[in-house]
Amino acid sequence: MGKYSIILVTFFILFIFxxxxxxxxxxxxxxxxxxxxTHSEEVAEDFVRITxxxxxxxxxxxxxxISIESGENLxxxxxxxxxxxxxxxQITSIERQKANEKENLLWVITVNDEPLTVMPAxxxxxxxxxxxxxxxxxK
Numbered sequence: 373m374g375k376y377s378i379i380l381v382t383f384f385i386l387f388i389f390x391x392x393x394x395x396x397x398x399x400x401x402x403x404x405x406x407x408x409x410t411h412s413e414e415v416a417e418d419f420v421r422i423t424x425x426x427x428x429x430x431x432x433x434x435x436x437x438i439s440i441e442s443g444e445n446l447x448x449x450x451x452x453x454x455x456x457x458x459x460x461x462q463i464t465s466i467e468r469q470k471a472n473e474k475e476n477l478l479w480v481i482t483v484n485d486e487p488l489t490v491m492p493a494x495x496x497x498x499x500x501x502x503x504x505x506x507x508x509x510x511k
Contacts, residue, residue: 420449420501424466428508433467440499446481446492450505461493469507478510 415421420440424433438453450456450463457465463479464471471478481488482504488495497503 415500415502418499420497420499420503422450422453423502423504424454424469424506425504426469426507429504429506433469440497444497446488446495446497446503448493449497450492458492461491463492463505466505466507471507476509476511477507480506480508480510482506 415437418439419437421435421437423435425431426433434454436453438449440449447458447461447463450466451458455465455467456463457470463481466479481492483495484502
């Protein structure tokens, strides 16, 4: 009887460890995918990368690569792919993160590491654009 108990305990332990290692592999795959999409410098053809962050990039909210249509402007792209609010063509809220003019908390937009100098509705998105929306205090 003791021999059978040892065999059963051994199989039980192996079963538990095999279940744990399978779970860890799945977690590693998810981490790898997230890491690759966030740090890749290349953007696929006919796509743009939209990054949404706060406090000069210290708080990451979301990042997506989105396919674009010919002639699509930045305001349309954001309204079609994110929960946004806008006033007179200026984006005031993205994913329920709201700008607050009284506190000088505004959405600052950069395209390919350059500040956007026109309204989002006036900027025609281009294949490969890297667009960052960052909500931070502007002095």
